[in-house]
Amino acid sequence: MYIHQLKDWPSFTWDAEAIHVRLGEVRHRQGRILGLMSSAGFKMQENTVLDTLTLDVTKSSEIEGVKLNTDQVRSSIARRLGIEIAGAVPTDRNVDGVVEMMLDATQSYTNDLTADRLYDWHAALFPTGRSGMHKIAVAAWRTPEAGPMQVVSGAMGKEKVHFEAPAAEKLPVEMDMFLKWFNAEPTTDAVLKAAIAHLWFVTIHPFDDGNGRITRAITDMQFARADETAQRFYSMSAQILKEKATYYEMLEQTQKGDLDITRWLSWFFDCLFNAMDHTEETLAAVLNRTQFWEKNREVSLNSRQQYMISKLLDEFHGKLTSTKWAKMTKSSPDTALRDIQDLIEKGILEKETGGGRNTAYSLIA
Incomplete structure (x- = not known):
């Protein structure tokens, strides 16, 4: 019953x-x-x-x-x-x-x-x-x-x-x-x-x-x-x-x-x-x-960069590489590298220690 x-x-x-x-x-x-x-x-x-x-x-x-x-x-x-x-x-x-x-x-x-x-x-x-x-x-x-x-x-x-x-x-x-x-x-x-x-x-x-x-x-x-x-x-x-x-x-x-x-x-x-x-x-x-976007509110970003930064600020799994960037944004490897390099120059991303083909990047706190 x-x-x-x-x-x-x-x-x-x-x-x-x-x-x-x-x-x-x-x-x-x-x-x-x-x-x-x-x-x-x-x-x-x-x-x-x-x-x-x-x-x-x-x-x-x-x-x-x-x-x-x-x-x-x-x-x-x-x-x-x-x-x-x-x-x-x-x-x-x-x-x-x-x-x-x-x-x-x-x-x-x-x-x-x-x-x-x-x-x-x-x-x-x-x-x-x-x-x-x-x-x-x-x-x-x-x-x-x-x-x-x-x-x-x-x-x-x-x-x-x-x-x-x-x-x-x-x-x-x-x-x-x-x-x-x-x-x-x-x-x-x-x-x-x-x-x-x-x-x-x-x-x-x-x-x-x-x-x-x-x-x-x-x-x-x-x-x-x-x-x-x-x-x-x-x-x-x-x-x-x-x-x-x-x-x-x-x-x-x-x-x-x-x-x-x-x-x-x-x-x-x-x-x-x-x-x-x-x-x-x-x-x-x-x-x-909130603090990140307030700090960078004057920085010009394209839609791919906005998307990837949002992912990095939420629950990003694993390391960020140019290959992963290209896959997630459905862009070419060259475009991915340009996007990443631009963010490095703007003081938003930095290279992690190491290098080579599997170079990883992270957000600057």
Whole structure:
């Protein structure tokens, strides 16, 4: 028997004393982050939000095994928020769709969550009406014709069913209850409500596909309500990806348990607390990038140089060589060398010790 089959579903209970301390720590840290960011300059706030939303969108998709191009995600978010960035790239409709959903959830967090709004998010996730090669119902709850919605693992013929969602016939009633609760004036702490909403929606699993990503968008929407700001400075999705195995294990245990969700809440608050650790790393990276562009704001750079400097300021893997420059910018070896030499002359790049055919270069701090 699954949790949604219990007689009192969805009347969740929990041990308030058991979660009180950790919830308080999360709330305190949340306040510190918001206080720190309120004292930061506008540009730093803007860049931190851009970094956090980029992380949130890419990692939420990666949890589901969908790899999005980080540069495209960043460019899509920047364009929609009116943020000017160096090295912006064209974006495809799949990336734009995920970004549209996340921005609608976080930037319009005060608006009610409705079935039509969720349908719009779902349509944005699946612009072709297909999940991979399979045609799915888009902008609509799943139908009985699709069969039971199960979470399974294992090879064909040896599948293990971890969970089965409520039957499609029950979805109108299930979603009506959820949406009325989500939009009602809160009677519990706003972060606690985010944890409950996450579990409740992913248990209903109302769509043919995309339920995980929409669940996390709803969670971020509730975090924005808890923070009382559309500015996002921490990413729960990035931390869930790090704890992916435990996340799915905790979901399965909770969905096969009773309506006492204390263990789920404790894990959720721990995960959120850990997610806030990354905020300090994000701030350090943003500060470094902001200082670099401020220092070099008068320097003339071509689009290839802007792109490569942006990559070096973010997460550049390995050493920068002229060969790697040419490959990443889709330019000739001669053009790559000219670009690099120009940056050396402008005091932006320097040669690392060594030399020869594998000469490496690095940014001057």
